[in-house]
Each structure stands twice: as C-alpha cells, then as structure tokens.
Amino acid sequence: MDVLRAETAGFCMGVDLALRKLDKLLAGNASEAPIYTFGPLIHNPQVLREYAQRGVRLCEDPEVIEPGAVVLIRAHGVPKGVFERLRARGAIIADATCPKVTKAQKLIARQADEGGILLLYGEEAHPEVRGLLSHASHGAIIFDSLAELQGHTLDRADSYFLAAQTTQDEEEFERIRDHLFTTLGRAIPVLHTICDATQKRQAEAIALARSVDFMVVVGGRESGNTRRLAKVAQSQGTPCALVETAAELPLEKMRGLSRIGLTAGASTPKKIIDAVESALRTL
Structure with missing residues (x-):
C-alpha cells in the first residue's frame, strides 16, 4: 500500500510564528512573570497541553489579568477593543496574530x-x-x-x-x-482575504483525494481549516477520516486498499503527522 503525503501538511507560517514567539517568551522570562495566551493560541489540543505543562496559562477575560503579566495574542487575532482593555490592566502584550x-x-x-x-x-x-x-x-x-x-x-x-x-x-x-x-444586479467590493496557504492546501487535498482510495486528515477538531480539508476531500467522493492522533485511525477500514492520501491542518505538529504516517505504513 502507498501512502501519499501532502507537501503542505502541517504548520503554516502564521502558526509557526506564533509558537516561535511563545517559545521566545518562555526562554526569556527571567522575572518569571505569568505568561498567558488570550484564548487558545492555535486549535490543536496536543500542542496546547504541552504548553500548559510548561506553565502557560489560558485566559479569555482581560479583567482577570494581573498587572505585569505577559499576554500573547493568539494567531487568530482578537476584537480590536481587547488590546485597550489589556493595556488598562497593566499587561505586557505580545501580538502573535497571523499576518x-x-x-x-x-x-x-x-x-x-x-x-x-x-x-x-x-x-x-x-x-x-x-x-x-x-x-x-x-x-x-x-x-x-x-x-x-x-x-x-x-x-x-x-x-x-x-x-x-x-x-x-x-x-x-x-x-x-x-x-x-x-x-x-451589480458588482460590489470583494476583499480577497482567504490565505494563499489555505488555497494551496485545499487544492492539494482535492488532487490527492482524486488519486487515492481513502483520505486521512490530521488535526484538531476545533480547527476550521482542518475541518475544511476533510470537507473538500470528501467532496471528491473519497472516503475520509479526520483524526487528532494515530490512535484514532480507523485502520480496519483501510486494510487492503492500494493508496491512502495524508494531509494535515495548519496547526498540526510534524511529529503527530509522522506518527500517523508510520501507523498507516504498518498496513
């Protein structure tokens, strides 16, 4: 059986930048100030769990932030009034909103x-x-x-x-x-705000789905871009499974197939994708 892995599977530029920024904050936190992310930094529960174990807290209410705390704005961004409310609380803001x-x-x-x-x-x-x-x-x-x-x-x-x-x-x-x-009855202004990385991932998922017997999409179920990868793959008439880890793979459904396609959402770590690929290759 062949496993065909999408070239674009895994972290996008915005997610990579956000995680690098958080790692830098953790490494340089000599004063041991509390470090928060305002809302889940990215939509991947495994990554969030790892950072929680390193002491990163999660908050969605500016009013509970103590003065001097470091607050990292999530990759998804926040409503514009949140910045003013955090500054009013005396927080140190690090903006990791995707460009x-x-x-x-x-x-x-x-x-x-x-x-x-x-x-x-x-x-x-x-x-x-x-x-x-x-x-x-x-x-x-x-x-x-x-x-x-x-x-x-x-x-x-x-x-x-x-x-x-x-x-x-x-x-x-x-x-x-x-x-x-x-x-x-007329044209209206159209803002082209869909990320080009999103378009490329979806196009690659569609091409893969058309050439395989089964598609596997890896990523957090709360991740909108991951769910849409599964949706566009299924739209080609190809059976598809969305899994967060290798343990969730429906291996029995894939036994005896010739080709399986593998892609992953933009907030899925490489090590999780690698583990899923290894599990598929055991078939």
Whole structure:
C-alpha cells in the first residue's frame, strides 16, 4: 500500500510564528512573570497541553489579568477593543496574530470606513471571525455557506462589501461572489482575504483525494481549516477520516486498499503527522 503525503501538511507560517514567539517568551522570562495566551493560541489540543505543562496559562477575560503579566495574542487575532482593555490592566502584550489575519482586519476596516455592510463568509463562533467583525463599523451579515446566505434578504438599495475568514473554501467564496452579483444586479467590493496557504492546501487535498482510495486528515477538531480539508476531500467522493492522533485511525477500514492520501491542518505538529504516517505504513 502507498501512502501519499501532502507537501503542505502541517504548520503554516502564521502558526509557526506564533509558537516561535511563545517559545521566545518562555526562554526569556527571567522575572518569571505569568505568561498567558488570550484564548487558545492555535486549535490543536496536543500542542496546547504541552504548553500548559510548561506553565502557560489560558485566559479569555482581560479583567482577570494581573498587572505585569505577559499576554500573547493568539494567531487568530482578537476584537480590536481587547488590546485597550489589556493595556488598562497593566499587561505586557505580545501580538502573535497571523499576518494574514491582520491584513484581513485592515482591509475590512478600510472598506468599512467608506461605508457599507460587511458580508462575511465565515464561522460565527470562530475567534478569528469575532475579531474581523469588530472592524465592520457599519454592521455585518455573517454566513458559513452560500445556502445560508441565500436565506438572508439583501436590500438592493444598501451598500455591501464581501470578505471571508482566512481559512474558508475559495471555490465556495467564488460561488458566493457570483450569487451576489446576480442578486444585487451589480458588482460590489470583494476583499480577497482567504490565505494563499489555505488555497494551496485545499487544492492539494482535492488532487490527492482524486488519486487515492481513502483520505486521512490530521488535526484538531476545533480547527476550521482542518475541518475544511476533510470537507473538500470528501467532496471528491473519497472516503475520509479526520483524526487528532494515530490512535484514532480507523485502520480496519483501510486494510487492503492500494493508496491512502495524508494531509494535515495548519496547526498540526510534524511529529503527530509522522506518527500517523508510520501507523498507516504498518498496513
């Protein structure tokens, strides 16, 4: 049996930068000040557990931060008011927001300054989305699919602009754009905020899924980009399993197959991907 591993599987640039920043804070913390991450730094429970064992605390309420504590802003970013609240508490802020998320926030803020309601393709409960919405000064409509958008009534007289969570599906985004042009009878500003690394990973997952008998996607179940990798693989008609570790592999379903594809979300450590690949090769 062949195991075909995606070249892009594992940490993206934004996750790698965030973890490097946290490692640097831990190494240079001579004063032993408390170190917090504001919300889960990334969506991978194994990585978060390792940092918790090294003394890193997790917090989502600025009011419980003690003066002098170090607070690392998660890779997904935070609503813009959080920075002011943390400074008011006397916290030392280290910003690990992914540069692609920061760019999306700035694009939305700039377009919102010109007026218009944000149409945001994303997951409402996701921390990145909450941060993006905080920059939409004239309001927003959020939806996680074309079908959900079609359930909203849009007034042709209103001004709108379109953006997306950075880890969303590019093909679905294009369908949403085309639908809006038809529905509103005009083109509206479209902000291209989906990360190019996300697009590359999804394209590679699709190509792999078309050439194998079974797909395995490795990553945290809370990770939006990991779930979407599984979704685009399944959309090719290929059976797919999303697992967090090698122990979760449905090995019996894969015995006797010729080719298995392997990819992983952007917050999945290489050692976990390697362990899954080793387990698959035992078949």
